Each structure stands twice: as C-alpha cells, then as structure tokens.
Amino acid sequence: MLNPLLLEKSILLRLLISSRPEAHIQRFFDMDPIKASCISIHLDTSLQLSDDIRSFLENGFADMLQDSDFSYALSTVPRPWPSASCMDKLVQKSFGQFLYASTVLKYVGDPDCHPVDQLTNIMEANT
Known part of the structure; x- marks a missing residue:
C-alpha cells in the first residue's frame, strides 16, 4: 500500500513510521527507488x-x-x-x-x- 504513495512525486506526503528493526520491514525500505525517498533513524541500542x-x-x-x-x-x-x-x-x-x-x-x-x-x-x- 505504501509503495505507490512513496513513488508518486506529485503527492506531498510525509509519513513517520516507527518500528523495531524487523528484517522484512527493513528490506522494504531498502528497495530502490523507495530508499531514495526515505530517511532512516536508528535509535540508540548501546x-x-x-x-x-x-x-x-x-x-x-x-x-x-x-x-x-x-x-x-x-x-x-x-x-x-x-x-x-x-x-x-x-x-x-x-x-x-x-x-x-x-x-x-x-x-x-x-x-x-x-x-x-x-x-x-x-x-x-x-x-
């Protein structure tokens, strides 16, 4: 569902998605061209x-x-x-x-x- 929205440049859309680092979610956001439109912030796990x-x-x-x-x-x-x-x-x-x-x-x-x-x-x- 997010894929078309993230790729559509004419839609001004900002989403905040918070998640634990699940592999399948990470793979989705690492795909080209989605990766180019996303910012990932990793929280402290020290x-x-x-x-x-x-x-x-x-x-x-x-x-x-x-x-x-x-x-x-x-x-x-x-x-x-x-x-x-x-x-x-x-x-x-x-x-x-x-x-x-x-x-x-x-x-x-x-x-x-x-x-x-x-x-x-x-x-x-x-x-």
Whole structure:
C-alpha cells in the first residue's frame, strides 16, 4: 500500500513510521527507488541502554513477586523469576526501547491473567 504513495512525486506526503528493526520491514525500505525517498533513524541500542532496560525489567518483576495480588500465582514459581536467560531474551527483544519493556511488564502484570502464562506467551511469540 505504501509503495505507490512513496513513488508518486506529485503527492506531498510525509509519513513517520516507527518500528523495531524487523528484517522484512527493513528490506522494504531498502528497495530502490523507495530508499531514495526515505530517511532512516536508528535509535540508540548501546550496552548502557540495555543495562538500563534490564534493571527496569528486573525491578518490575521483583515488584510483581512482592505484590500480594500475585503471591498465590507465583508461590510455586522457581526463583529467580524470570530466569537469567529469559531476561536476556527480553532485553534483546526490546532493541533498546523502554516502550517494549514497559509493555511486557503491563502484559505480564495483568491482574486478570496468570503472570507465568503471560510471560510464556511473550517468550513464545515470533518477534
């Protein structure tokens, strides 16, 4: 749908598209002649930012473990929860974006759902 709009020079159109660096999206915007009409800005994904996101996630999950609303649901979950490998994956999936990490915590912390099941859904999602 975007392809004809981006190629039509008589239409004055500016779009802001925000996305994680998904391969199929990147390939689309790397195609000639679309590439010539687009500007790509890569956001910071430095190690410092990854450390900050890890800390944010760790604190959020620690709050859930302390929350009396989740005490029964999380009482049999092995500690640490989530595991170190799970945390590594979540940090990697965030691509340096706090929005992703915040959304994960809100989704997992949904009071109407089981937090372990919610986290499993995220970890099994194809992202």
